[in-house]
Amino acid sequence: MDSVTLRPGLLVRLATSIKGNTSYKTFDLGTERQGDGEVSKWDTERTVKDRAEQDRAVKARSAARGIISRVCIDAGELGLLCLRENRVALLAAEAAARAVVREFNDSARVTRLRFNLVTGEVAENDASAVRAINQELSDLMESMAEGMKNLDSDVIRDAANRARNIGQMLTPDVQERVQVAIDIARKTARQIVKAGETGALEVDKAAIARIAQARTMFLDLDEQAPVQDVEHVAPAVDFEPMPEVEVETAPTQPRMFDL
Numbered sequence: 001m002d003s004v005t006l007r008p009g010l011l012v013r014l015a016t017s018i019k020g021n022t023s024y025k026t027f028d029l030g031t032e033r034q035g036d037g038e039v040s041k042w043d044t045e046r047t048v049k050d051r052a053e054q055d056r057a058v059k060a061r062s063a064a065r066g067i068i069s070r071v072c073i074d075a076g077e078l079g080l081l082c083l084r085e086n087r088v089a090l091l092a093a094e095a096a097a098r099a100v101v102r103e104f105n106d107s108a109r110v111t112r113l114r115f116n117l118v119t120g121e122v123a124e125n126d127a128s129a130v131r132a133i134n135q136e137l138s139d140l141m142e143s144m145a146e147g148m149k150n151l152d153s154d155v156i157r158d159a160a161n162r163a164r165n166i167g168q169m170l171t172p173d174v175q176e177r178v179q180v181a182i183d184i185a186r187k188t189a190r191q192i193v194k195a196g197e198t199g200a201l202e203v204d205k206a207a208i209a210r211i212a213q214a215r216t217m218f219l220d221l222d223e224q225a226p227v228q229d230v231e232h233v234a235p236a237v238d239f240e241p242m243p244e245v246e247v248e249t250a251p252t253q254p255r256m257f258d259l
Helices: 051-069 083-107 127-149 153-167 170-200 205-224
Strands: 009-020 022-034 036-048 081-082 111-122
Touching: 009 051, 009 083, 051 083, 051 111, 081 083, 081 205, 083 111, 127 153, 127 170, 127 205, 153 170
Parallel strands: none
Antiparallel strands: 009 081, 009 111, 022 036
């Protein structure tokens, strides 16, 4: 292969937050020295004005994010990606998500749900995106191998599913390399589940070796095929806040355009 390319797409930055209703007070309980280190203790008091409305806010935020996630690809630390041919579907999803947020805000008494979505183009020859996706897939292949060594079918399947999703952003020839590892991992996961019902399973060292080989081949793509004519894109998306915790929306990043 002479070059590494991506399928054209969009880098999607999605940020949501819940404002009002919940407040926090933090109390410093002191610091104790322990040898060369120290231990600090804190106590946090959380106040919710309207419990039912807070629950509705969390559900509405989750629903809005889910609508966007269904038409995007979770690329790990890189964020959300959307294939260019799914641009219309993303526009429709954004409209639907904003409708969910608007419906909640119109009925809320003390809570405000915020929703922001911006996108940036990801070109076929974008070096930073190629490196990020290569690294994410390499890490996922490593997770598959570790799951196989530890006979953990859940870890294997989670890594395989995520690798399949991210692989959608790659050209077909590179997808084939990823699929080799995915097929091996899923077969092993099925064997692990079956062995759990009938008895112990011996670790398939040959299968693990093939995963490692597929990972090495994939890493070689990044090393042997430098990308030319780089077009930089905006940073990756922020991560979804933990449930029921108020999170400040990150500032808008440069070179990103609202749909």
